[in-house]
Amino acid sequence: MHETVIEPGKNLKDFWRELWAYRELFLFLAWRDILVRYKQTVIGVAWSVLRPLLSLIILTIVFGRVARLPSDNVPYSILVCAAILPWQFFSNTITTSSESLLSNQNMITKIYFPRIIIPSTTMVVSLVDFLSALGILACLMLWHGLWPTWRIVVLPALLLLAAAASLGVGYWISALNVKYRDFRHVVPFAVQFGLYASPVGFSSNVIPEKWRFWYSLNPMVGVIDGFRWALLGGQANLYLPGFLLAIGLAVVIFASGVRFFTRTERVFADII
């Protein structure tokens, strides 16, 4: 027989087992978010293509045409597009997951389930946008007659890295947002700032060598470099210390995010 003991301060020992038991809810919530995303819009899913396309055009014009930054021997639009893939995935996940607990307030105060499901599902929606952006990149590369090399098989692992980093941040901010609504004002600003602080519109090779390691403290630098390395073939080279640093940082952010989230989730229903 199923037994439950409810006690104060009891940390869920069987956190992972419970998460597994609620896996269907995770899928259902993701499915809901995807279904709802483009309801009552005229062009519907086309938005998920249009948004990366527009930022691609703007960034290419600003950095490639106006600022005339070096393009590492690939068409500038492809250089930007390879970076937009992880960046958009990262920023979308952070933006929606940090708001997610507040927008599902009703569920949190009325029903029990592992709360971590809510910020996690937002990643699935970002994944859909990621796939459409990947389609754009494929078209661009076909157009320019570029073929990916064997390196493309690493792409899922790189995506996982981006997911770990963005979810980690998402867990931190969504949990903090429950108590301190200040974070809902911080996030849009930070994400906008991050777009310019990360090598999205330009190659990280423009960063002077002596600053390169410090620049890599932004985990997205390593992730974006990794994407370019995997997608653009021989033309892009990977700055290894920076990339390893990114992996380490992503793991730390993710683990600390999960820890912080599970420690604070007990009081969510009381203070949200």
Added chain:
Amino acid sequence: MGAVIKVENLGKKYVISHQRRESRGTLRDAMTRTARGAWQRVRHPLSPNRELLDLEEMWALRDVSFEVQQGERLGIIGRNGAGKSTLLKILSRITQPTTGRVHLRGRVSSLLEVGTGFHPELTGRENIFLNGAILGMARQEIKKKFDEIVAFAETEKFLDTAVKHYSSGMYVRLAFAVAAHLEPEILIVDEVLAVGDVAFQKKCLGKMESVAREGRTVLFVSHNMDAIDKMTSHCAWLDAGQIKSIGASKSVVKGYLEEGFQCNSDLSRFRISSLPGTASLTELAVEDVSRNRFSTFRQGEPFSILLRIECQTVSPVDAAVVVENAREQALFTTHLTDMSEPIAGNGGHLLSIQLDKPALRRGKYLVSVALFSPDKHSFYDVVYHFPLFEIAGTLDPRFIDDTRWGDLYLPIQWKRLT
């Protein structure tokens, strides 16, 4: 089988902060306070600012212990803020207790609200699956019961319409239908019967009863005493975070209703005119047949209205009593002189108006009383709209779900003539 739910010394403390309200004082005071507050902000940026806030501890629940046996239906009653919701939230693991522990044996489903997680943009069909998953049903289970749920909700035609276009009745029916098809061993329900139209409410009650008959344990919070009476065998009455009484539903409900209608002995607040040195109403009360000063009765239960009158004059005094519904509409009037002589003489007089077969329906009732000279030229004392008694529940099972119109229930004969 032993206890399925075992609650031991459960307590829940909330810390609430108030904005500190002090007199402004001098400018210097205000400045030092602001500076101290700012300094504290710098040192502990994320902790509540004690310079500006008063923190108050509030125990929403304290030392609550009880047990529920397998297949038992326990009702939980209490006024707003008594801790009912907090108790349910702890039992459904939404919030954690501060002290004590709960031991639950069996799969728990809690229904603190119907339609949790419903999304207005999604269709009825999509919402059934979504809501089912949120309530803890597996996809296969929902698929299997899908037709049953739709039939119960009576919304076949609108399955592929977004629920934002549903009428509120349809919405609630669909939401309840999903919840009603849960099959937990322990079901925790909060006030969900207070929704939907009458016919649907009956259907819900029926469903709940059949759930309990299948041997599942039900915890049921409601303000509807009839539903509690009908649905539950035992009842716990929470008051200010503690259990005030627990036992057989009949007696707990009676005690609760009794306390609910607190005898408002302050007649003066309802007095609209008085003539000093004549006669005045000093007490207005109701009692049951055994002369207990109750103020809540079941439909059809006999009771009497008591009037105590102090006379400071020897001239005769007539009394009129008007019984009104809660909307202050007069239902009937009775005069002392209908039945007897006016009272006369210095001193106290105690009068009783007996209602042997009161035809009043459920609700709160007000009474207006006027003391006047039999020629109606001078009014000695007038008390207006005094809330005196309440009819709650019924002795006649036919009227348990009674939502007919009107305040009176008259003994009427129907005859088939052909």
